[in-house]
Amino acid sequence: MFKYPKVNYIGNKEKIAKWICDQFPIDAKTLFDAFSGGCSLSYEAKFRGLEIYTNDILKINYHIANALIQNNSTVLSKEDIEIIFSGEPFEGFMFKNYSEMFFFADECKELDLYRANIENLDSEIKKSLAFTLMRRTIDSLFDLNYISFTDEGEIIFSKRLSNDVVEFWKTYQLDKKILNEKRLSYLAYHRELLTKKDAVA
Ligand SMILES: C[S@@+](CC[C@H](N)C(=O)[O-])C[C@H]1O[C@@H](n2cnc3c(N)ncnc32)[C@H](O)[C@@H]1O
DSSP: OOOOOOOOOTTOOGGGHHHHHHTSOTTOOEEEETTOTTOHHHHHHHHTTOEEEEOOSSHHHHHHHIIIIIOSSOOOOHHHHHHHHOSOOOOOHHHHHHBTTTBOHHHHHHHHHHHHHHTTSSSHHHHHHHHHHHHHHTTHHHHTTSEEEOTTOBEEEOTTSOHHHHHHHTTOBOOGGGOOHHHHHHHHHHHHHHHHHHHHO
């Protein structure tokens, strides 16, 4: 079985998915996951051979279900990845609504580019795979202390990162304009966390 790809979903049932499935009637053949969220429960039930129906009010959770539950064999090819990363970042929905709120403005422009490019992939499952990956990876290198930044905005890498990731990100830099007092103070704390995690790795 493929390992469930964590989706950082608040309230996800990953840790207890096996236990929940153990409570199902022994002759159960179908699961209706009415609030499927990140699909950790559906994923475990799919592995056990049940027929799965998912439901969720959020569009991103439809994509997660499509990518992890509906999908059995589709993967993104190198050409698909090239489509997603092609072109120039622009000021779209993410930029207009989330700049300096959840993400930096430059990150929002990148996300607007990827969102638009994903629509050019040639199947719905591929689009769902790409959105699921995008949701999974946004900021996770930073959140999990694999990267941090100097007070000048230069990127710092954890020794836990593989060379190919370092190679990909090595020229990335934060715009100094956004490094106000509050962010610099958080960065100092964030760098300390990275060092501590590296020390025990
Ligand atoms: C705690 S999460 C479910 C986590 C999921 N069981 C898992 O293992 O990852 C609850 C989900 O219910 C969805 N939800 C809330 N109200 C809903 C509604 N009225 N109809 C459908 N989904 C709803 C939310 O979008 C959220 O994804």
